[in-house]
Amino acid sequence: MKEGPDIAQIGALIGDPARANMLAALTGGRALTATELAGVGGITLQTASTHLAKLEAGGLLAQRKQGRHRYFTLADEAAARLIESMMGFAAGRGHLRHRPGPKEPALRKARICYDHLAGDYGVRMLDSLISSGSIDAVGDGLALTEKGESDLKCIGVDVGALRSSRRPLCRSCLDWSERRAHLAGSLGKALLASFLDKGWARRATESRSILFSPEGDRQFLKLFPLETN
Amino acid sequence: MKEGPDIAQIGALIGDPARANMLAALTGGRALTATELAGVGGITLQTASTHLAKLEAGGLLAQRKQGRHRYFTLADEAAARLIESMMGFAAGRGHLRHRPGPKEPALRKARICYDHLAGDYGVRMLDSLISSGSIDAVGDGLALTEKGESDLKCIGVDVGALRSSRRPLCRSCLDWSERRAHLAGSLGKALLASFLDKGWARRATESRSILFSPEGDRQFLKLFPLETN
DNA sequence: GCGATGCTTCGGTTACGATCGAAGTATGAA
């Protein structure tokens, strides 16, 4: 025994409620200050400071000093994916932080997941891309097809530029509210960015919700129709 | 805030060293008794009993009563993948339970990861299957090709039977010692089973190592040659 | 039936870490 990686350390880091709340908040993709994170954790600034130091030492967070503020984000995509996968598992086992029910319908409809679209709309988008033949669900993974590449160009997403990054283009991410996969990876990020850019939707200020305008809603639903068979 | 799944609960479950050790031991795929798990956790039977009850309540473990023994396993593949992904993350951040170095070379060479082959040999096998065209690494996932299906039939792995199960055929799993992917899923399981079946290798009794016989070693290396370019 | 083994439950101790008040450091504004 005593061989292999030590999962107890990160487990313990995530295992504290205040820290878990901060991590969950950072899943929103925004950089937050220590004071803001103390708020979401429900603790004082001093306590938050020690928590944040521990999370950073554990490799879960990264910080960037800017003036007298200190902005925290999840350390990288690996950290984000770990938190997301824990959320998926927890949701599957019914470990929820609130009484179940439609507490936050907006959140279930569309929200941000690190940097891409999740919730009902996220799942619908991936389903639609697959049924239209833009994305191949082959084996356990996702791959963009040639048709998909040209279709996306029409919406204004330049796939070529995305390919140059080291980050995978398509990645499937388990949605905790829908219990199904939605599209992550640099393509997922670019798509969400384009919706925001077009003014179809905007980020809520206090929550992870993505709020679609009536017109944006119409466009989105037209662009990603549901399979009808 | 307070929306979404509660990751603190499972985090705390995994965060205790004794529990983490037990979970890591169960990654070996074998069902273990409460007494055995108390041993790997370094605690008394009473303490282990309460830990195991908590892990089961949290949905991480399943138990099966057999006579006066109580056998524990990871609850399902989702639980196993969660533990594996935490191991991968922990290893990437240098959180190891022992002083680094070649402590357990056998373990790094070949070991069991829930139910499939991991370590150097596991990574080599997947690389070889990809470069021979048996498996397509498309997008972020893995898919068996027609060539692969017929090739595997020659080694005595019946892919048709595997397809009928709900479990995905190919799945990539991050190897914590090699920091690269190896093959999981029902195909990964079937391949390891066939090696054991053929007598090429056997499981170590006290560790997660897979021990290849000299002849098995030869056969394995011949069957899965390394790309030489 | 009896004793032995495997495991659980109970009770009490103990230690670790989360918490906050208070004081200290750094950056910016005036």
Added chain:
DNA sequence: TTCATACTTCGATCGTAACCGAAGCATCGC
């Protein structure tokens, strides 16, 4: 320089949960 804001470090308190000894069930072998 002085004051204010953002954050860290120190010190002390306090609660929770890990832990084990002892006792209680359940199952097996005889």
